[in-house]
Amino acid sequence: MKSSRLKIEIEGFVQGVGFRPFVYRIAKSLNLNGFIKNTKGGVLIEVEGEEKKLREFLKKLKNEKPPLASYHFFNFYFLDKIGYKDFKILKSDEKGEIKTLILPDIATCKDCIREIFDKNDRRYLYPFTNCTNCGPRFSIIEKLPYDRKNTTMKVFKMCKKCEEEYKNPLNRRFHAEPIACKVCGPDVYLYDENKNLISNGFEAIKKTKELIKKGLIVALKGIGGYQLLCDALNDEAVKRLRERKKREEKPFALMFPSLKILKEYVYVDKISEIILTSPSSPILLLKKKENKKVSEYVAPLNPYLGCMLPYSPLHHILMKELNIPVVCTSGNISDEPITYIDEEAFEKLKGIADYFLIHTREIKRYVDDSVVRVILNKEYIIRRARGYAPTPIIFKENLPKILAVGGHLKNTIAISKGKKIFISQHIGDLEKEESYKGFLKIIEDFKKIFEFEPEFIAHDAHPEYLSTKYAKESGKKLIPVYHHHAHIVSCMVDNEIEDEVLGISWDGTGWGKDGKIWGGEFLICDYKNFERIGKFREFKLLGGDKAIKEPRRSAIGVLYEIFGEKAFELDLEPIKSLNENEKEIFKKMLIKNINTFWTSSSGRIFDAVSSIIGIKQKISYEGQAAMMLEWISDEKNSEFYNFEIKEKDGILIFDWEEMFVKIIEDLKKGVKKQIIASKFHNTLVNLMWEFANKVKIKNIFLSGGVFQNKILLEKSYKKLSKKFNVYIHQRIPPNDNGISLGQIIIAARNI
Numbered sequence: 099m100k101s102s103r104l105k106i107e108i109e110g111f112v113q114g115v116g117f118r119p120f121v122y123r124i125a126k127s128l129n130l131n132g133f134i135k136n137t138k139g140g141v142l143i144e145v146e147g148e149e150k151k152l153r154e155f156l157k158k159l160k161n162e163k164p165p166l167a168s169y170h171f172f173n174f175y176f177l178d179k180i181g182y183k184d185f186k187i188l189k190s191d192e193k194g195e196i197k198t199l200i201l202p203d204i205a206t207c208k209d210c211i212r213e214i215f216d217k218n219d220r221r222y223l224y225p226f227t228n229c230t231n232c233g234p235r236f237s238i239i240e241k242l243p244y245d246r247k248n249t250t251m252k253v254f255k256m257c258k259k260c261e262e263e264y265k266n267p268l269n270r271r272f273h274a275e276p277i278a279c280k281v282c283g284p285d286v287y288l289y290d291e292n293k294n295l296i297s298n299g300f301e302a303i304k305k306t307k308e309l310i311k312k313g314l315i316v317a318l319k320g321i322g323g324y325q326l327l328c329d330a331l332n333d334e335a336v337k338r339l340r341e342r343k344k345r346e347e348k349p350f351a352l353m354f355p356s357l358k359i360l361k362e363y364v365y366v367d368k369i370s371e372i373i374l375t376s377p378s379s380p381i382l383l384l385k386k387k388e389n390k391k392v393s394e395y396v397a398p399l400n401p402y403l404g405c406m407l408p409y410s411p412l413h414h415i416l417m418k419e420l421n422i423p424v425v426c427t428s429g430n431i432s433d434e435p436i437t438y439i440d441e442e443a444f445e446k447l448k449g450i451a452d453y454f455l456i457h458t459r460e461i462k463r464y465v466d467d468s469v470v471r472v473i474l475n476k477e478y479i480i481r482r483a484r485g486y487a488p489t490p491i492i493f494k495e496n497l498p499k500i501l502a503v504g505g506h507l508k509n510t511i512a513i514s515k516g517k518k519i520f521i522s523q524h525i526g527d528l529e530k531e532e533s534y535k536g537f538l539k540i541i542e543d544f545k546k547i548f549e550f551e552p553e554f555i556a557h558d559a560h561p562e563y564l565s566t567k568y569a570k571e572s573g574k575k576l577i578p579v580y581h582h583h584a585h586i587v588s589c590m591v592d593n594e595i596e597d598e599v600l601g602i603s604w605d606g607t608g609w610g611k612d613g614k615i616w617g618g619e620f621l622i623c624d625y626k627n628f629e630r631i632g633k634f635r636e637f638k639l640l641g642g643d644k645a646i647k648e649p650r651r652s653a654i655g656v657l658y659e660i661f662g663e664k665a666f667e668l669d670l671e672p673i674k675s676l677n678e679n680e681k682e683i684f685k686k687m688l689i690k691n692i693n694t695f696w697t698s699s700s701g702r703i704f705d706a707v708s709s710i711i712g713i714k715q716k717i718s719y720e721g722q723a724a725m726m727l728e729w730i731s732d733e734k735n736s737e738f739y740n741f742e743i744k745e746k747d748g749i750l751i752f753d754w755e756e757m758f759v760k761i762i763e764d765l766k767k768g769v770k771k772q773i774i775a776s777k778f779h780n781t782l783v784n785l786m787w788e789f790a791n792k793v794k795i796k797n798i799f800l801s802g803g804v805f806q807n808k809i810l811l812e813k814s815y816k817k818l819s820k821k822f823n824v825y826i827h828q829r830i831p832p833n834d835n836g837i838s839l840g841q842i843i844i845a846a847r848n849i
């Protein structure tokens with residue numbers, strides 16, 4: 099049998115994921131000699147033996163790799179034998195080694211869960227158990243390379259037993275940097291709101307369970323920040339949390355003790371189960387069941403619940419004790435960034451939390467829980483943070499050094515390094531001072547951990563965004579990028595397609611080339627340029643930002659466009675909601691163009707419909723009115739309204755006038771809101787279809803916040819796919835969380 103030597107180079111997530119022990123094991127099992135060592139970008143492997151066995155080795159490398167490992171580059175070739183005597187894990191060259199990839203924080207693996215509930219294991223009930231397949235990563239790294247001394251675990255000196263595991267290539271904890279145990283690792287402590295220590299260790303967890311069961315609110319230091327917990331079955335407790343957090347109706351996320359209990363409350367299909375138990379372990383939106391319910395205050399008026407399963411040992415141990423669903427929401431005041439520093443937590447969450455369950459492993463940066471939903475039977479990310487960030491998007495070519503500062507709401511930043519684009523975790527809405535501070539911190543943080551200094555800054559073309567102002571003060575070379583171009587390019591890069599495409603970017607807002615607020619856009623674009631070929635008919639928005647909070651302002655703007663001053667005499671909910679004074683003010687604003695803004699926003703058209711049919715006149719969280727339209731819609735309904743596509747100055751315009759007139763007629767006839775909402779959704783699907791047929795471009799990309807709408811997205815995808823290639827987001831959210839990715843690529847093409 100012929101024997102030879104096989105040399106393999108791999109780049110990707112192959113460090114700190116248990117890769118070397120894995121290779122060691124398969125080499126040994128096949129009786130192959132050689133070595134593996136970590137290199138600058140990945141690993142280098144050489145093995146010698148019978149060719150048949152070498153082929154088998156290759157196959158195993160590809161098919162049996164550890165759960166967290168992934169390959170971005172894989173190259174191999176056969177050479178002559180050298181005569182290795184054994185298989186060895188060689189020391190990597192410390193100086194040359196730059197581990198540029200940082201893993202996201204990973205939910206506790208099955209082996210670790212088994213250990214923490216095994217009475218005979220030395221990590222029984224130890225809340226900081228982890229291994230190379232699981233545990234904190236991004237949230238504890240101070241700098242690269244990813245070694246224990248460069249994480250917040252550096253203050254804990256490994257005990258003898260942990261050190262043995264850490265150094266043994268055959269152990270699951272070989273080079274598990276955050277390795278710890280009861281003897282040497284962090285511990286958990288329970289304090290009251292005045293910072294008096296109550297208890298520690300498992301006692302503290304047991305006591306926490308009692309407090310939650312009594313209806314109290316506990317702040318828990320998790321993986322990426324503090325969370326607020328209370329009994330989700332207790333109306334009083336949930337109501338109290340709403341009052342204290344100043345959060346009226348925005349849904350709270352829930353944590354369930356087990357998949358089994360979760361299934362009692364919501365519908366869980368196969369794909370949902372996979373997502374819930376994945377290493378990312380996000381919050382997943384699932385439909386409520388009728389027979390078994392959590393408190394109505396958890397997600398008022400909402401058919402969905404944001405659900406997650408325990409993802410750290412501390413969560414596992416506490417939830418097993420509790421055995422009931424709990425509210426598990428970010429530890430912050432309304433929409434500020436999540437608190438992650440102990441001192442700040444005691445200060446900021448005072449008055450919200452009754453008790454604090456904290457621990458001594460420092461969190462280096464805040465990372466919120468991610469939010470996803472299932473669309474077209476696939477994971478669709480709404481908020482990208484824990485479990486996903488900062489996994490890079492790999493571009494097909496090297497990029498200049500660009501920092502993209504994102505948009506305004508749901509901000510993220512991104513940097514380009516070689517072919518990799520690192521997108522930050524969800525930062526927040528930059529209108530809050532605290533979020534802006536977070537934004538500045540995360541930019542500095544990314545510069546430091548990725549050893550990055552930008553040459554260019556890509557920013558939104560909006561002159562007033564704080565992110566734009568930051569860019570202008572940086573002294574770097576600037577590249578402004580239009581909001582909706584960034585949305586579509588973000589979706590194109592997400593799908594790895596470069597071509598001339600039709601982009602449908604539907605959103606709440608976005609600065610346009612004419613200085614108006616765009617948001618119902620049809621663009622022909624590539625990575626460099628775009629041309630606006632279509633839009634929603636415009637209307638006057640009453641008082642810019644205020645209109646976002648009051649859907650009736652969009653409705654009145656639309657009605658004024660159609661009916662002029664007579665709009666104010668209509669017998670419709672938005673008009674009836676005005677007092678005489680407001681009526682006069684709004685009328686004056688519209689007639690004299692005071693503090694009104696022309697917009698083609700599709701998000702605001704959702705608001706207008708929602709208001710006119712009497713769903714919401716004022717909202718208590720972003721997007722609420724539009725979401726409520728989706729929730730009441732019946733996906734099986736196929737009726738629609740007629741509309742016209744007009745042409746003016748070479749631009750196609752969706753004229754919604756007839757649709758609104760018919761909606762008002764339907765209302766008068768007593769047609770149910772559910773039917774009107776469904777017809778509205780179907781009308782928009784038809785609109786996309788008509789547009790696509792007029793434009794005749796094969797590849798269509800759907801992006802923007804409106805495409806978080808499951809009914810709209812699924813229906814339009816199905817219809818458009820009959821004739822076109824339709825692309826939706828894969829790894830990056832369609833909303834403004836994804837803007838920074840598009841900004842990087844557009845900037846790179848325009849340098």
Ligand code: ZN
Pocket residue numbers: 206207208209210211228229230231232233
């Ligand atoms: Zn593990």
Ligand code: ZN
Pocket residue numbers: 256257258259260261278279280281282283
């Ligand atoms: Zn130890």
Ligand code: FE
Pocket residue numbers: 505581585605606607608802803833834
């Ligand atoms: Fe947007």
